[in-house]
Amino acid sequence: MADLQPFRGVRPAEALGQTLCTPPYDVVSTAEARAYADGNPRSFFHVSRPEIGLPPGTDEHSEPVYAQGRRNLERFFAEGWLRQDDEACFYLYRQRMGAHVQTGVVAxxxxDEYDQGLIRKHELTRPDKEDDRTRHIDTLGGNDEPVFLTYRAVPSIGALMEEGMRSSPQYDFTTEDGIGHTFWRVNGSLNTRLTAAFHEVPMLYIADGHHRSAAASRVHSLRSQRGESGGHSRFLAVVFPHDQMRILAYNRVVKDLNGLSPEAFLARLGERFEVTRGQSKTQDRAHQFGMYLEGAWYQLTARPGSFGATPTEELDVSILQNNVLGALLGIRDPRKDERIQFVGGIRGTEELERLVDSGAWRVAFSLPPTSLEQLMTIADAGEIMPPKSTWFEPKLRSGLVLHLF
Structure with a gap:
């Protein structure tokens, strides 16, 4: 049973929705966040990336940074840029990216459902990132960015969401990347009906936000140990039906060929793949990969027997990792190895060509996107995906609504 709860959200004044809201904290660097917020004291990056208001070179994981985030949040309240709703409710959040539209319930x-595995995960977390989000959430006293959850679509929930979207939205704007964001409050008895409808959903799945959910669990434990009451037993989430979700490829570039010449590397690849030169740069067929090397594109098709039969072993990111990145290029732990970089599919194969042609990277790989069904199957089996297996688009905008304890 998915136990989702309405809440008194903290939101921007309606005239400030587009001015205040920003991309998520973890898709930009400090320098990019500083440039984005330049000249805009209302930018939510002052809360989510508070190091931008401190001298350049400040350690973004130092105590003054977390304290600065709390001060900035208090300033946003004092200036009237953020306000808390009088009554608890759900919210609806629709995103439009070209022809793609997805709508989720903010709740x-x-x-404890996360702790018990009823909210299922598919990735491991990095301790340093988990530590950072734990300190950030605990110091702020709330969740400033939501976890991106999904569930197997239920028609009755979709009908209730359509009913909620008939009212006038609180925000409706298009951001600089061309993505439309529309946001509604859910009114009256529709909140009760949505609560009951989600009780029929057996399982929720983390699509994006593993570090934020792990940090929410740790903050709840810390605050409980300190004897603090409040809303830390729940965390902020946007919950989308699986049939509206969009996953793009998550591509890879590697700095060197691990001592192999291009000719030797191609020969070794031929032991595990059918290698064809000049095929498509992008791949949408399972177990096929694009490779950019020495100014040319190749198509790699995994040979039968080169991968196992478990849900995780059949993933294309696993096939590439086990047969190429680890076995041939010596990248055993892609989470830590500085010889590899991950490139979101939103950047296109042109970005792979640019990186390799610059000379900073030697070879690039384009992959088919992982499917939502694969993600849920792996999570149900209790297995873990390799790092950087999924790139969800569009990204949730930060600052549209917060949950304070």
Missing amino acids: LARV
Whole structure:
């Protein structure tokens, strides 16, 4: 049972929705966040990336940074840029990216459902990133960015969401990347009906936000140990039906060929793949990969027997990792190895060509996108995907609504 709860959201004044809201904290660097917020004291990056207001070179994981985020949040309240709703409710959040449209319910999910595996994960977390989000959330006293959840679509929930979108939205704007964002409050008895409808959903799945959910669990434990009451037993989430979700490829570039010449590397690849020169740069067929090397594109098709039969072993990111990145290029731990970089599919194969042609990277690989069904199957099996297996688009905008304890 998915136990989702309405809440008194903290939101921008309606005239400030587009001015205040920003991309998520983890898709930009400090320098990019500083440039984005330049000249805009209302930019939510002052809360989500508070190091931008401190001298350049400040350690973004130092105590003054977390304290600065809390001060900035208090300033946003004092200036009237953020306000808390009088009544608890759900919210609806629709995103439009070209022809693609997805709509989710903004709600509070239960930490203990995450702890018990009823909110299922498919990735491992990095301790340093988990530590950072734990300190950030604990110091702020709330969730400033939501976890991106999904569920197997239920028609009755879709009908209730359509009903909620008939009212006038609180925000409706298009951001600089061409993505439309529309946001509604859910009114009256529709909140009760949505709560009951989600009770029929057996499982929720983390699509994006593993570090934020892990941090929410740790903050709940810390605050409980300190004897603090409040809303830390729940965390902020946007919950989308699986049939509206869009996953793009998550591509890779590597700095060197691990001592192999291009000719030797191609020969070794031929032991595990059918290698064809000059085929398509992008791949949408399972177990096929594009490779850019020495100014040319190749198509790699995995040979039968080169991968296992478990849900994780059949993933294309696993096939590439086990047969190429690890076995031939010596990248055993892609989470830590500085010889590899991950490139979101939103940047296109032109970005792979640019990186390799610059001389900073030697070879690039384009992959088919992972499917939502694969993600849920792996999560249900209790297995873990390799790092950087999924790139969800569009990204949730930060600052549209917060949950304070």
